Amino acid sequence: MPGSTTLGPGHGVDAIEHPDAQRLALVTRELHRLLEMAGPNRITDAQVAALCGGEVHHRDEFTQWVGRVAQQLERATRS
Secondary structure, three states: OOOEEEEOOOOOOEEEEHHHHHHHHHHHHHHHHHHHOOOOOOOOHHHHHHHOOOOOOOHHHHHHHHHHHHHHHHHHHOO
16 A cells, blocks of 8 residues: 555554554654663653563563664655
8 A cells, every 4th residue: 555554464464554654663763762761761660561561571672672663663664
């Protein structure tokens, strides 16, 4: 679909509008920044657990995953 970004596991594919995909890329990039930074604005470990549905996750693994997803979304939404 022109003007969209395709998301899916390969068999059932869903598409979201390009502006929504760009916004999602921006949000994940900002989330990654807040996970990596030091100081009072850093996302806490309790907030990381909440973002992960209450499951205990290693902060580093989650931070790397968010960064990887942000990069993939940024590549997919470049105009």
